[in-house]
Amino acid sequence: MDNHILEVNNLHVSFKTRNGEVPAVRGVNFSLKKGETLAIVGESGFGKSVTAKSIMQLLPKQNTIIPEGEILYEGKDLLKFSKKEIQNVRGSDISMVFQDPMTSLNPTMKIGKQIMEGLSRHMSLTKKQARERAKEMLELVGIPNTEARLDAYPHQFSGGMRQRVVIAIALACNPKVLIADEPTTALDVTIQAQILRLMRGLQEKMDTAIVLITHDLGVVANMADRVAVMYAGEVVEQGTLDEIFYSPQHPYTLGLLRSMPNLDAPRTEPLIPIPGSPPDPASLGTGCPFAARCPYTMKVCHDHNPDYTAVSGTQAVRCWLQDERTPEEHVPEVIRKGRQTSEIAADQAAIDAAGGVPV
Amino acid sequence: MTTIQPNDGDFKNLRSQDRPAEPSADLFVPQPLDSTVREELAAPAPTFWKEAWERLFKNKGAVVSLVLLIILSAMSLIGPSMNEFTYREQHIPHSNLPPKVAGLEWLGFDGKDVNGVDQYTQRGVETNYWFGTDEFGRDLWTRVWKGTQISLFIALVAAFLDLVIGVIYGGISAYYGGRIDNFMQRIIEILTGIPNLIVIILFILILEPGIRSIILAMIITGWVGMARVVRGQMLQLKGQEFVLASRTLGASDSRLMRKHLLPNVMGPIIVTVMFTIPTAIFFEAFLSFIGLGLQAPLASLGVLIEDGYDAIRSFPYKLLIPAVVISLVMICFNLLADGLRDALDPKMRK
Amino acid sequence: MTHELKEQHTTNAGQDDLLVVSDLKKHFRLNRKTVLKAVDGISFSIKKGETLGLVGESGCGKSTVGRTLTRIYEPTDGEVHFDGLKLKGRLDGKTKKRINRDVQMIFQDPYSSLNPRMTVSEIISEGLVIHNPDMSQKDREKRVHELLLLVGLNKNHAGRYPHEFSGGQRQRIGIARALAVEPKFIVADEPIAALDVSIQAQIVNLLKELQEERGLTYLFIAHDLSMVKYISDRIAVMYLGKIVELAGSEALYEKPLHPYTQALLSAIPLPDPEKERTREQIVLTGDVPSPTDIPSGCRFRTRCPFAMDSCAVIDPEFREVEPGHSVACHLYDAEIMAKEGKELKTV
Structure with a gap:
């Protein structure tokens, strides 16, 4: 635990609106080591910025509810801090870069x-x-x-x-954590390249941990060490950069990567879009939030939200496809690979639990 | 994938504490949603106007004001004919009678003057004057409601004319832009540069005092505010992509105005009108108060206040009653306008 | 009517060119002293059924090109030949009406491109109301339903208001509106820039399908080069109001000639960690100069890593250096390079 500078556990954030409480973040977990870059990827309205702002406690007090969860900075829960204490943390220990440099x-x-x-x-x-x-x-x-x-x-x-x-x-002030919320989205590509290069250079020099929030998978590939993919207020998958890009286990991650054109691929190859529209956070049921758009939906997905399955020591995913009850033939090729590693991981864990001696 | 070490730091915290009941195994069968369901919308969302109404009705101040305004307007229409007196009929023997209402004596409507003498019994007056009488024995109840009627009429007509002129002027100025806009804005600047009290006073001195000249005097500079609001809103809208889209389709100027620009500035227009009305009422009262307003025997709230002010020491009811009415009208209009602004402001929408 | 018009303005455009733009300029006078040269003399042509991508950074004038072609802006100078019509100066009513039908636009922001006070049906049928005023209400309704189906929505959506839809759905409504008048040429002004990644591919696929079905011609304006490459047959790169390079999309990506194109391509972060780790990036220094104060000679010289003395003096000519690949750069001009005493860049 001592190597984790920032840890977010089961964070829930809701907003009070005229139509009742709307959940924006629905149980987010991630952790950040010293000097590493964690990218939080996802589409607009999926709670990326809300997560970032709740770490800094920049959300408007009068209509924000944080029913559960904790945000541990060096082991102390920021949510329990007084206004004064949090002001001391802001800017000096954790600081933030916003999207729009104009405002x-x-x-x-x-x-x-x-x-x-x-x-x-x-x-x-x-x-x-x-x-x-x-x-x-x-x-x-x-x-x-x-x-x-x-x-x-x-x-x-x-x-x-x-x-x-x-x-x-x-x-x-030499912060230990920098939260960058879409730092280059408002900039042109040539300027974006400058800023990304600058951020990487500074990170090396100052050993700052970065939480990079973005929707641009290119920027992620350029900057991140680890990636958390968010969908409808949940982290549906997280893993190292290479795991997410080369062995995505969640159908949403897979869909995102497939819907991007590859500069090297010939033009004739059609893009595979994710059908439908992102769900309205106010009307999410108890099922997996991606079920309505997922090509591999099963009966179970509509009413039961899956929990995390560790796929490797560093990759975890929330998807029923990982469940052993899912019929083998229904699991797509790419994901089957993950299942095998997960079995290995489970075996490994069992071995570790048994005292490291293979039975 | 050779080094697999489920390290406790990464995943220990991942499992949610509130894990729901384990689903049964028979649920693990493919069941994709068909594509039409994916594009389904939720139940129809309320339209802009409906939502604005709902928001307005949640605002207590605005609702109370609206109800009060309806009552006051109704009274201004039926009040003058509720008893046998007219607003101009003089009856000198009944002059300066304090208000008296049977049953409301405890509220001060007891017919007693400032010295505590019951004027009705002293002078042997049989009929009760609800709001008392003025120095010519005219019934103040009739005169107050008649005055409210005239004040409201002046304000509404002035606000309406401001609206028409302001929308047309501001709309043309913003829509055509460039040199036309430049020229039209200079005219506005000149108009606002002259103190409007001077313009109004000159205007009334030239024309004969009366309802018509007061209205004219008020709109001669009054429309400027509306024109500015409309122009500002339209300039913003003009560059919006839906307006450009309509232009690429070859929509005519009048179509653009009618279908795209005006419906989208209605909110601010309504709010501006609602704020213009109390200002106009106040202005009319002010003009009457300084003696430039309506001439006797016509009554407006301003005229009544001016009359009452002269006799404030001996007959305070003459000032108090019309003052309460005009205050109520103005506060209600302002509160209602405030409520409308909150209800219609697009920035408040989520 | 069309026939007559064709005879009136015989054009010198190539047989299969739908649109030929020559030396198009659009300047905006900001005040007495400053003129913003948003588009400063560009020429290109688009064949029937082709997609030309137009890329560049913000403020380079690419949107102004689109708006000038759809006649939202009157061009300052230059000539446009469109489908047998010669468009120069102010258009007469008849020609204007035809342009308003044949040239349509898809806008960037799905939130501001639909009138919030109109229903979807009113929005889509606006073009029909303007161009076919005789059409009956019933036929119009039928047409709206057809269009909604065509863009992947359904007829239940006709009575709804825009704010009930998501960004991607709104963009489809915008596309249906443009298609309602059966245009030949569509200017798509950053149609996916404001959409979520998962939705972008939906819209791009839809545009491609529609093109195949209806033989549409597109000018696809964007700053996202990977999507542009995917959808375009040829790509023009703009910098500060001028086209600096124009080539087939494969050629442009494989062999970018202009230093700006090279930098632009290398600046796109690729969604592929392996490539990101290994590739060399050309990071340009400095910012784009203001279009009210354009550098002398070559516009790109202030940021160009290869700038020479001649670049400050002579504005490079936009020339074809190999078939179908044109570039405006002195590095590929034998004469200038000889004068500079430098080696000519080979193509």
């Missing part, structure tokens, strides 16, 4: 001041030291002519430059 900076405040704000708050630096550090940070994120830039206003920067500033602010 995440205060337009009436000089860039330098915005960077220094967190510094003087969390690191108790003098004004002069803070300014020095701000200058350093701007240099670090690749903004030239730092002295003059400190006294510039956000509108004098381009979109890519602003996102660099946002990253500089986020990293100024």
Whole structure:
């Protein structure tokens, strides 16, 4: 446990609306080691951002309910923190980069001041030291002519430059965890490449753990060490980068990968879309949320939501296809492979449990 | 996949605590949904207007105001004919009688003046004047409701004309844009540059005082606010893709206005009108109060307040009653407009 | 009527070209001093039944091209030949009406592209009301139902309002609206950019099917190069109001010539971890210059890793360097390279 800097256990988040409570996050589990990048992938409205914001406790208090779950930062539950305690964590231990660089900076405040704000708050630096550090940070994120830039206003920067500033602010206090919520979605591809390269470089230098929230599987492949795939407020599958891309076990993950065109594949090969539309979070039943769109749906899927099955030491999936009662012929080729490894894993676990001596 | 070590840190926390009952084995049979079900929609969602109504009815202040306004408007129509007096009929022997209602004596409607003398018994008046009489012996009940009627009439007509002019002006200005917009906006700026009290006073001095000239005076500058609201909204809408789509289909200007632009600015228009009405009522009262409004024997709430103000010490009821009515009308309109704004604001929609 | 028009404007366009654009310009005057040159002289042609992809970063003018072709904007200069019509300057009513029928557009944002106060049936039938005012209510309804089925929805959806639908469904409604008037040419302006990944493939497949069934011609505008490659026959790359490279989609990906295309292609993150780990990325420095203040000579020189002295002076000509592959870059111009004393880049 000591190697986990952040751990989210069975997190549920609901919103109060006029039509009653709507669940946005329905039992999310993940953990983050020091210096690693965990990508949370999923489509819009599936609770990725809500999960991120609930870690930082940035959700509006009056209409948010967190009925259960815990968010452990270095073993302490952030959900039990007082307002003051959480403010001390925000920005210094955990910081966040938002999607839109146009609105995440205060337009009436000089860039330098915005960077220094967190510094003087969390690191108790003098004004002069803070300014020095701000200058350093701007240099670090690749903004030239730092002295003059400190006294510039956000509108004098381009979109890519602003996102660099946002990253500089986020990293100024050497946070241990950086939550990046779609950090490059609003940017053009050439600028996106710059920002991703910058984030990777900074991560190496500062050993920050990153929670990267994105819908772009390309960005995931470029950045992540591990991946959690979210669907309708649940993590339906998680595993290492290679496991998710080369041996996806959940039909949704599989569908996502198949619906993307491959640059190397010939154009004649048709894309395989996921049919239907994402479900409305207000009207989810007790079944697997993906059942309505899944090509492998079984009777059980409509009313029973599967639990996690460990497929390997690092990959776990929530799908009934993993259940041994599922008829062999119904399980597609790709997933059968996973079943075998899962059996191996189970054997291995049994062996470990028996004291490491094969019976 | 050679090194498989279910390491306790990764998965220990994965299993949910509240695992539902284990499903039976016979459920493990393929049962895909057919594709039509996938595109099925939920039950019909309410339309915009229906939803707005629902939201408005949840707002207690707005509902109470709406009910009060309906009562007040009804009274302004039937009130003047509820007794045998007319608003202009003078009856000098009955002048300056305090209000008296049989059964409501405990509320102050006891016919006693400021000195505690019952004027009705002293002067031997048989009939009860519910809101008392003025210095010419005219029945104030009749005059108050007649005045409410005239005030509301002036406000409604002024607001309606503001609406018509403002929507047309703002719509044209925004829709055609460019030089036309530029020119039309300069005119608005000039109009707002002149203090509107001066414009109105000049206007009334030139025309004969009366309902018509007050209305004219009020709309001469009043439509500017509406024009600005409409123009701002339309400029935003003009660039929306559904408007572009309609233009690529070759929709005519009038079709674009009727079908795409106006229905989408109705909300802000209604709200602006609702805020214009109390302003107009107040303005009419103000004009009457400074003596530029209606002339006797016509009554409006402003005229009554002005009359009552002159006699505030000896006959406070003359001021109090019309003041309460005008306050009620204005508060109700404002609360209702507030409620409508919340109900119609698209930003409030989720 | 069509016949007459054809005779009136005999065009020099190729037999099977549906659309030929020559030197199209669209400038916006922002104020007395600044002019935004959104589209600054571009030429291309699209064959009947073909899809031309138009890619570039935001602000490069690709959407303006689409809007100028659909006549939402009046072009500042240039000539467009469309299906036997010569379009130049202000159009007369008759020609305008034909363009409004034959050229349709699919928009980017499925949320703002449908009027929230109209039912789906009203939205789809708008074109029918405008172009076939004599059509009976019943026929119109029938047509709306056909169109809904065609795009994968059903007739129960006709009476609903847009806010009841998901993004992908809304985009289908937008497609049905465009198809209602039986257009020949469709400008698809980033039709999938605002959609979820799992939905994008649905829409792209639908567009492809419709093209095969009805022989539609597309201009597919996008910034997502992998989808563009998938749907387009040829691709044009735009940078700051000009086309810098145009080639068949396979050729463009296998052998990008312009340094900008090369950088753009290498900047797309691939959904394949193995490739991401091994490939060399060209990361461009700096930002796109403002279209109100375009650099002299070659527009790309401020970010180009190969910029030479000539690039600041001479605007590179858009030339065909091998059959079907055109590029605007001095690196492939023997004369300029000789002057610079550098080796000519071979194609």
